[in-house]
Amino acid sequence: MHVAEKEPEADFEPLLQLEMEMGTFLSDWHHCDQLSTFVARMISHNRTDPVRHSNFFSSALNELLEVLFRGGSPDGQIGCAVYRQGPTERVKLTFPCPPRQRHFLNEAVAKARRGDALARYLDSISADLAPTRDAVLLDLAINFDALIHLEDSAPSSITLVVDLPLEGIVT
Amino acid sequence: MSSVNPSAPFSAEFDPNSQEFSLAGVVRPRSADEIATSLSTLKEAIEEVRGVLYINVKRLIQMNNTAFHAFVRVVLDACRARSDLRFVIITSSVVGWTTRMFAHLNKLEPQITVEVYDSKFYPGQNFVENTSFIPILRTQTKMTWRHERAILPRHGMRPGIVMADICCGIGDFAVLVQKEFQPARIVALDHSKASLAYARDVAAGFGITDIEYTYGDASEMLLEDNQFDLVTCRHSLQIFNRPDVLLGELYRICKPGGRVYITNEKNSHCLGEPRSQSIQWTYNEVAKLFSHFEMDVELGPKSRRYLVDAGFEDIIVETFMVTNLDGDPRDFADVIMAWEDVYAGEMAVKRGDSAEFIQRFRQGFQDHIFAALHPKGYAGWPIWVASGRKPL
Ligand SMILES: C[S@@+](CC[C@H](N)C(=O)[O-])C[C@H]1O[C@@H](n2cnc3c(N)ncnc32)[C@H](O)[C@@H]1O
Numbered sequence: 333m334h335v336a337e338k339e340p341e342a343d344f345e346p347l348l349q350l351e352m353e354m355g356t357f358l359s360d361w362h363h364c365d366q367l368s369t370f371v372a373r374m375i376s377h378n379r380t381d382p383v384r385h386s387n388f389f390s391s392a393l394n395e396l397l398e399v400l401f402r403g404g405s406p407d408g409q410i411g412c413a414v415y416r417q418g419p420t421e422r423v424k425l426t427f428p429c430p431p432r433q434r435h436f437l438n439e440a441v442a443k444a445r446r447g448d449a450l451a452r453y454l455d456s457i458s459a460d461l462a463p464t465r466d467a468v469l470l471d472l473a474i475n476f477d478a479l480i481h482l483e484d485s486a487p488s489s490i491t492l493v494v495d496l497p498l499e500g501i502v503t
Numbered sequence: 504m505s506s507v508n509p510s511a512p513f514s515a516e517f518d519p520n521s522q523e524f525s526l527a528g529v530v531r532p533r534s535a536d537e538i539a540t541s542l543s544t545l546k547e548a549i550e551e552v553r554g555v556l557y558i559n560v561k562r563l564i565q566m567n568n569t570a571f572h573a574f575v576r577v578v579l580d581a582c583r584a585r586s587d588l589r590f591v592i593i594t595s596s597v598v599g600w601t602t603r604m605f606a607h608l609n610k611l612e613p614q615i616t617v618e619v620y621d622s623k624f625y626p627g628q629n630f631v632e633n634t635s636f637i638p639i640l641r642t643q644t645k646m647t648w649r650h651e652r653a654i655l656p657r658h659g660m661r662p663g664i665v666m667a668d669i670c671c672g673i674g675d676f677a678v679l680v681q682k683e684f685q686p687a688r689i690v691a692l693d694h695s696k697a698s699l700a701y702a703r704d705v706a707a708g709f710g711i712t713d714i715e716y717t718y719g720d721a722s723e724m725l726l727e728d729n730q731f732d733l734v735t736c737r738h739s740l741q742i743f744n745r746p747d748v749l750l751g752e753l754y755r756i757c758k759p760g761g762r763v764y765i766t767n768e769k770n771s772h773c774l775g776e777p778r779s780q781s782i783q784w785t786y787n788e789v790a791k792l793f794s795h796f797e798m799d800v801e802l803g804p805k806s807r808r809y810l811v812d813a814g815f816e817d818i819i820v821e822t823f824m825v826t827n828l829d830g831d832p833r834d835f836a837d838v839i840m841a842w843e844d845v846y847a848g849e850m851a852v853k854r855g856d857s858a859e860f861i862q863r864f865r866q867g868f869q870d871h872i873f874a875a876l877h878p879k880g881y882a883g884w885p886i887w888v889a890s891g892r893k894p895l
Contacts, residue, residue, distance in 0.1 A: 361533045364531065365529070365531045365565075377715070380716070381716065381718055382690075383692075383726065384599065384717060384719075384725070387564065387598060387725055388600055390565065394531060394565070394567060395568060398567060398568075453607070454607060454610060454611060457572065457575055457579075457607060457611060458579055458611055462572060463569060463571075467568060467572075471604075474603075474607075475600055475604050501599055
C-alpha cells in the first residue's frame with residue numbers, strides 16, 4: 333500500500349548520488365557517521381545557513397544509514413541519492429531487501445505517517461528496549477518533519493524515500 | 504573518505520559544584536555498551552546531587568537515537584525513583600535538533616524541563632542583537648576598511664585561504680574581504696538573527712553567493728577544530744562578557760600555524776579638537792556605560808595579554824586611528840551619530856540615567872561631530888589590531 337510507483341524526480345534537482353558495495357559499507361560502523369557528515373556538508377554549502385543545515389541533515393541521514401547498517405546483509409549494493417526542491421531535500425536510499433523485511437519496513441513507514449506518530453514516538457522514548465527501526469522513523473517524522481515512503485526498485489531491493497524540509501526548520 | 508575530518512570528540516562530565524552534567528561533541532555508538540562509562544557518570548551524578556541536576560547539551564553536536572535513548576532511560580528511571588529531584592536540560596537554539604528532541608521529555612515527566620540557554624546569555628545582548636546596532640556597524644566598517652585592507656596581509660590574509668569571521672555582524676567585512684582577497688572559503692558567524700538577515704541581503708545585492716553565513720554562539724561553536732587559516736573577530740571580544748572563552752574558541756577552530764586576528768577599541772581614547780574636554784568626558788563615560796553592561800570597550804591594549812594567555816605565539820599588535828581626514832568627514836560624523844543614538848538614546852536610558860546626564864553625554868558626541876566637520880578640526884577613533892599564531 334505504501335509502495336508507490338517509481339515516480340521520476342521531476343521537480344527535484346539532483347544534488348548528489350553515490351553507490352557502495354554493501355559488504356564495504358558493513359565493514360565499519362563509522363561509515364554511517366562519515367558518510368552522513370560528508371554528504372551533509374556537500375549538499376548544504378549553498379543553503380542559507382550551511383553549517384546548521386549540515387548538522388541537521390547529518391543527524392537525519394545518519395539515523396537512516398544506521399537502520400540500513402543494522403538490518404543489512406553483505407550482498408548487493410547500497411545507493412544514496414539526494415535531491416532538492418525548494419526548502420526540501422529528498423534522500424533516496426536503495427538497498428537489498430528480502431520480501432520478509434519489505435513487509436516490516438512497510439509497516440514501519442506506515443506507522444510514521446499515521447496521526448498517532450507522536451504518541452508512538454513518546455512510547456518509544458520511554459520504552460526499555462534500545463530504539464528499533466520503527467522508533468528511528470518516528471523520530472524522523474516528529475523531530476525532522478520528515479515525510480517517508482517506499483518505492484520498489486530492482487526486484488530484490490527497495491528504495492526508502494525521505495523528504496526533509498530542513499531549510500524551514502533551520503532558518 | 505579521507506577528506507572527512509574526524510568527528511569532534513565526545514565527552515560526558517559532571518561538575519558537582521554547579522550540579523551540572525555536560526555532554527559535548529559527537530556521540531554515535533553502535534550500542535549503549537560503548538557509552539557505559541558516560542552513563543555511569545550520569546548515574547553517579549544523580550546519586551550525588553540535591554534538588555536539581557542540570558544536564559547541559561549546549562555543545563552536543565551529534566547524538567544518535569541509541570545514545571539519546573540510553574541517557575534518557577537513566578533520567579526517566581531517576582524521575583520515578585526520586586520524586587525530590589528535578590532535571591533541567593540546557594539546550595542551545597543553534598543546534599536545532601537537540602531542542603526538538605529533548606523538549607519531548609517534559610511531556611513524559613514534568614520533573615524534566617528544557618531551557619534554551621542562549622536566549623539571554625550575555626548582558627549586552629539586547630543592545631547588540633537588535634536592529635539598532637546595524638547603522639553603527641555599517642558606518643564603522645566603511646571607515647575601518649580603508650586601514651584594514653592594508654593591514655590584513657601582515658596578519659595572514661592572502662588569496663586562497665580558508666577563513667572565518669566570527670561575530671560578523673552585518674557581514675560587510677566578509678563581503679569586502681571576499682572582493683579584495685578572494686579567499687577559498689569564508690564562514691561568517693553571528694548570534695544576531697537581524698544582522699544575519701541583513702548580511703544575507705547585502706551579499707545577495709553584490710551577487711555574492713559563497714559566503715557561508717551561519718547563526719551560532721561564538722563561545723560555543725559547532726565548527727570543528729583546526730580548520731581555518733585565518734580567524735577574524737572584530738570589535739567583539741570587547742562586547743562579550745567572557746572574552747577569554749571566546750578567544751579560546753577562536754583558537755580551537757584555527758589551524759595550527761594559522762592566525763587569529765582581533766580588533767578592539769579603547770573608547771576613552773577617542774579624541775577631537777576643538778572642544779576636546781567635552782569629547783573626552785563623554786568617551787570616558789562611554790567606557791563606564793559599557794562596563795555597566797559587562798562589556799569592556801577599553802579592551803584594545805589588553806589584546807596582547809589575552810592572546811598570550813590563550814596560547815598564541817608570534818603576536819603582532821598595531822594600532823590605527825580612523826579620523827575625519829580619511830575621506831569625507833561626513834562619514835566620520837555618521838559613525839558618531841550612530842553611536843549617540845544607541846549609547847545615549849538607548850543604553851544610558853536603560854541604565855536609568857538622568858535627563859541632565861544624558862544631555863551632557865550627548866553633547867560630547869555633538870562636539871566630536873563638530874570637530875570632525877570643522878574646517879580646521881581633527882577627530883579620531885583609535886583601534887587596536889592584534890593577531891597571534893596558533894602553535895604547530
Ligand atoms: C560590535 S559588533 C561587531 C560586528 C562586526 N564584527 C563589525 O565589526 O562590524 C559585535 C557583534 O558580535 C556579536 N556577538 C557578540 N557575542 C556573540 C556570541 N557569543 N556569539 C555570536 N555573536 C556574538 C553581536 O551579535 C554583534 O553582531
